[in-house]
Amino acid sequence: MPLSNPRSSVSLRGHPIHLLLAPVPAVCFVATLVTDIVYWQTAAMLWADFSSWLVVVGVIFSVLTAIAGLVDSFRHRRVREYRAAWVHGLANTAVLVLSFFNALIHTRDAYTSVVPTGLILSGLVVVLLIVTGVYAKEQT
Amino acid sequence: MKPALSAAAATSLLITLVGCGPSPIDPQRQIGANPYLPPIHEYLLPPMHVAKVVGWNGATPTAAAGLKVQAFAKDLANPRSLYVLPNGDVLVVETGGPPGPVSRPKEIVMNLVEKMAHSRTKPGQRILLFRDTNGDGLPDQKFVFLDHLHSPFGVVLVGNDLYVANTDAVVRFPYTSGDTQITAPGVTLCELPGGPIDHHWTKSLTASPDGTQLYAGVGSNSNITENGIQAEIGRAAIWQIDRATGAHREFATGLRNPNGLQFEPQTHTLWAVINERDELGPDLVPDYLTSVRDGAFYGWPYSYYGQHIDPRVQPQRPDLVAKAMPPDYALSSHVAPLGMVFSTGTTMPEHYRGGAFIGEHGSWDRTVLNGYKIVYVPFTDGRPSTRREDGQWA
Numbered sequence: 001m002p003l004s005n006p007r008s009s010v011s012l013r014g015h016p017i018h019l020l021l022a023p024v025p026a027v028c029f030v031a032t033l034v035t036d037i038v039y040w041q042t043a044a045m046l047w048a049d050f051s052s053w054l055v056v057v058g059v060i061f062s063v064l065t066a067i068a069g070l071v072d073s074f075r076h077r078r079v080r081e082y083r084a085a086w087v088h089g090l091a092n093t094a095v096l097v098l099s100f101f102n103a104l105i106h107t108r109d110a111y112t113s114v115v116p117t118g119l120i121l122s123g124l125v126v127v128l129l130i131v132t133g134v135y136a137k138e139q140t
Numbered sequence: 141m142k143p144a145l146s147a148a149a150a151t152s153l154l155i156t157l158v159g160c161g162p163s164p165i166d167p168q169r170q171i172g173a174n175p176y177l178p179p180i181h182e183y184l185l186p187p188m189h190v191a192k193v194v195g196w197n198g199a200t201p202t203a204a205a206g207l208k209v210q211a212f213a214k215d216l217a218n219p220r221s222l223y224v225l226p227n228g229d230v231l232v233v234e235t236g237g238p239p240g241p242v243s244r245p246k247e248i249v250m251n252l253v254e255k256m257a258h259s260r261t262k263p264g265q266r267i268l269l270f271r272d273t274n275g276d277g278l279p280d281q282k283f284v285f286l287d288h289l290h291s292p293f294g295v296v297l298v299g300n301d302l303y304v305a306n307t308d309a310v311v312r313f314p315y316t317s318g319d320t321q322i323t324a325p326g327v328t329l330c331e332l333p334g335g336p337i338d339h340h341w342t343k344s345l346t347a348s349p350d351g352t353q354l355y356a357g358v359g360s361n362s363n364i365t366e367n368g369i370q371a372e373i374g375r376a377a378i379w380q381i382d383r384a385t386g387a388h389r390e391f392a393t394g395l396r397n398p399n400g401l402q403f404e405p406q407t408h409t410l411w412a413v414i415n416e417r418d419e420l421g422p423d424l425v426p427d428y429l430t431s432v433r434d435g436a437f438y439g440w441p442y443s444y445y446g447q448h449i450d451p452r453v454q455p456q457r458p459d460l461v462a463k464a465m466p467p468d469y470a471l472s473s474h475v476a477p478l479g480m481v482f483s484t485g486t487t488m489p490e491h492y493r494g495g496a497f498i499g500e501h502g503s504w505d506r507t508v509l510n511g512y513k514i515v516y517v518p519f520t521d522g523r524p525s526t527r528r529e530d531g532q533w534a
Contacts, residue, residue: 043454109366110452
């Protein structure tokens with residue numbers, strides 16, 4: 001008999017908070033790459049300002065998502081037994097760390113707040129998000 | 141596991157980057173006509189280090205030989221600039237900048253750092269007059285000379301016209317020698333670039349020796365165009381304003397934040413102290429003292445000290461960079477010179493006559509503080525003659 005999935009211990013009306021929060025940083029980091037590219041192409045500061053907010057909001061929600069996810073994995077031994085959970089956790093830690101430094105790069109003034117380092121970091125983060133997303137799908 | 145490795149590698153690499161930066165050089169290498177300019181170092185996180193606000197606390201700064209420092213007036217609400225009237229009355233401008241919009245999360249942090257560097261007293265928006273009636277060098281009368289101003293900074297008197305440079309306009313008031321209060325409403329001579337973004341808000345003011353022209357320093361609206369180049373129209377410039385008509389033109393441009401506008405008494409040429417750009421390292425870019433030539437371009441934002449390109453500015457303007465004029469005299473990096481006055485009287489010791497006294501507000505993005513003192517640059521034949529001399533502060 002297949003085991004049912006472990007119930008999240010951090011939940012809101014039965015919905016796991018980890019899953020409620022997870023899309024927010026993902027969307028923010030993808031949007032950061034988009035606004036970075038537009039800034040790179042236009043040199044209009046407005047787009048760099050968008051990036052600057054998006055990456056910071058993304059980092060804040062990343063931390064919240066990570067906390068909810070960590071609590072779940074500490075409470076449930078079975079979560080820790082999934083190799084996929086470990087890969088997911090570590091990959092997203094890399095996303096968070098890279099994005100943290102990306103947020104610092106985006107505090108620079110004008111062009112070098114994005115080109116080239118910010119743009120590269122934003123791109124790496126999105127690649128990591130895609131790779132881990134595909135990996136997670138293949139595990140289910 | 142690959143992600144784990146990359147995460148660990150990225151963390152250690154980038155933490156090293158945060159911790160590292162070039163250590164500051166001896167500021168003496170950046171004083172005078174040919175300052176040493178190190179390579180650019182852009183930070184991940186600029187060092188934020190400001191001197192603690194302690195007030196007077198009974199202690200007095202150490203002065204150079206032959207000079208003495210004592211409190212002239214106390215309990216002021218952010219006094220930022222001074223002007224001595226011909227009868228010896230001293231005007232003290234209490235002022236603070238207008239609040240600006242927050243366009244990036246960085247500005248929230250920067251505002252907190254700035255708060256740490258400044259007194260907690262709410263800045264006044266007025267000019268006080270101090271009078272010494274018994275000649276002991278200390279004032280015994282205090283008057284509210286002019287109230288309800290809008291971030292005032294520069295003051296200059298021409299005949300019976302007293303001009304105050306608010307952050308958004310040069311305003312004229314009637315003044316007669318001996319007046320202790322002006323109640324007449326001001327007349328706007330010329331509007332200046334003010335809000336809604338008003339990054340460098342202090343408008344320094346002086347008059348030509350013949351009194352026909354006024355000169356106003358209009359600082360840039362950003363560190364290095366991060367508020368967009370369109371926010372810089374009319375800024376990073378010294379404006380020449382016709383006293384009779386109020387018409388203005390940009391006398392000199394490319395001066396990031398010009399303050400302390402003064403005519404050198406011997407040659408009658410305009411000089412100013414300029415606050416250069418931040419976040420290129422502890423020793424870039426040196427602030428400077430320079431003569432200001434009609435029509436000259438001094439580099440900001442595209443370049444500094446002539447043709448040294450700033451990579452943060454896009455699109456670049458090679459046509460402007462090509463004609464960028466190097467300044468006369470570097471004061472070293474991040475000292476933030478915000479006031480200058482030529483020593484014209486005979487009350488100073490012989491040694492301190494004819495040159496320029498410069499007030500240095502002090503650095504914020506340098507691990508070793510620089511500035512926070514008054515320095516003297518001796519002049520010979522209307523030009524800085526030797527290395528400047530520091531007044532030492534305890």
